[in-house]
Amino acid sequence: MTNEVINDPKMEAFEARIARGEKIEPGDWMPEAYRKQLIRMISQHAHSEYIGMLPEGKWIPHAPSLRRKMILIAKVQDEAGHGQYLYHAAETLGATREEMMDAFLTGKAKYSSIFNYPSDSWSDVAIIGWLVDGAAIKNQLMLAQCSYGPYSRAMVRICAEETFHHKQGKEMVLKYAAGTPKQREMVQDSLNRYWWPSVMMLGPHDSDSPNTPQLVRWGIKTKTNDEVRQEFIAETAPELLEAGLTIPDPDLHQDETSGEWIHGPIDWDEFWQVVRGNGPCNKERLAARAKAHADGAWVREALNGYSQKKSAAIIN
Numbered sequence: 659m660t661n662e663v664i665n666d667p668k669m670e671a672f673e674a675r676i677a678r679g680e681k682i683e684p685g686d687w688m689p690e691a692y693r694k695q696l697i698r699m700i701s702q703h704a705h706s707e708y709i710g711m712l713p714e715g716k717w718i719p720h721a722p723s724l725r726r727k728m729i730l731i732a733k734v735q736d737e738a739g740h741g742q743y744l745y746h747a748a749e750t751l752g753a754t755r756e757e758m759m760d761a762f763l764t765g766k767a768k769y770s771s772i773f774n775y776p777s778d779s780w781s782d783v784a785i786i787g788w789l790v791d792g793a794a795i796k797n798q799l800m801l802a803q804c805s806y807g808p809y810s811r812a813m814v815r816i817c818a819e820e821t822f823h824h825k826q827g828k829e830m831v832l833k834y835a836a837g838t839p840k841q842r843e844m845v846q847d848s849l850n851r852y853w854w855p856s857v858m859m860l861g862p863h864d865s866d867s868p869n870t871p872q873l874v875r876w877g878i879k880t881k882t883n884d885e886v887r888q889e890f891i892a893e894t895a896p897e898l899l900e901a902g903l904t905i906p907d908p909d910l911h912q913d914e915t916s917g918e919w920i921h922g923p924i925d926w927d928e929f930w931q932v933v934r935g936n937g938p939c940n941k942e943r944l945a946a947r948a949k950a951h952a953d954g955a956w957v958r959e960a961l962n963g964y965s966q967k968k969s970a971a972i973i974n
């Protein structure tokens with residue numbers, strides 16, 4: 659027990675609730691640091707969902723068949739809905755949509771590094787589905803156990819939809835890997851470009867993860883970044899290899915004794931460059947989001963005007 663727990667009965671009671679596996683609900687007492695951590699994580703998660711629509715949304719007009727187009731439209735629409743659930747979850751902690759949007763659009767707030775990479779071919783859509791949504795599912799299944807009620811419940815709904823996203827991507831990759839030489843070449847190129855950014859998206863190594871100790875102590879995270887990364891690699895690597903694809907990590911192997919997957923060194927310089935706004939698509943992504951926000955201003959004004967008129971009518 660740290661000093662702050664011994665001296666503060668409220669904190670002691672809070673930590674006892676966490677230890678019992680209870681869900682903390684809006685309006686319950688919580689340490690300010692708990693609330694701030696959740697607003698940080700949940701709002702950045704929501705921003706990621708919004709930005710995540712862009713790399714795949716670009717391919718909707720170019721889908722190779724009506725079936726693929728319909729699946730991709732449904733997936734991109736789901737991501738928008740995930741963003742809405744998550745912004746609402748953050749609002750239960752006192753964050754306002756305006757504050758979150760301002761932090762997002764001015765580049766103050768982070769969003770997932772993975773979405774700052776280009777989607778150059780249709781098979782990128784396939785690989786994003788299998789790898790990016792696959793990694794996100796591992797992370798989100800962990801967050802579904804989160805001690806904060808609204809976040810964990812949002813994760814349950816989101817994971818159900820992500821499973822469909824993951825399956826449709828994997829179906830395409832396996833089809834192309836077993837397809838024509840051109841299809842195999844295309845999907846191998848996508849894997850070459852998306853493997854490492856997908857491994858990185860689960861966050862820095864635990865030794866470089868300043869938030870993890872507090873998040874784990876308060877049950878916001880139930881696993882560390884490296885634990886989730888290992889789950890992702892252990893599931894995905896064997897299946898990619900079985901499909902006859904080459905993973906662009908010559909050091910990747912499974913330790914015969916422990917069964918753990920050992921990967922090569924991660925380029926954290928690249929990761930931090932991307933996180934700091936210097937990735938291949940950061941500027942393009944934020945500009946697209948800022949334009950969409952500006953283009954939608956008239957809708958917000960109309961809704962605000964309507965709700966003010968409605969509440970005035972109720973008062974008078």
Ligand code: 3HC
Pocket residue numbers: 698699700702703704706707710737740768769770771772790791794797820858859860861862866867868869870873883933
């Ligand atoms: N991209 C951008 N920033 C990242 C990052 C990434 N992939 N990984 C870590 N960071 C940032 C953290 O935000 C933190 O910065 P901050 O304190 O200023 O916010 C810093 O790097 C140090 O990292 P930590 O490991 O200490 O941070 P966390 O403990 O918060 O762990 C995380 C990082 C695992 C991403 C965690 O924040 C998390 O689980 N977030 C919620 C899930 C989420 O945001 N997922 C993003 C993908 S959403 C998605 O994929 C959509 C799907 O439909 C495809």
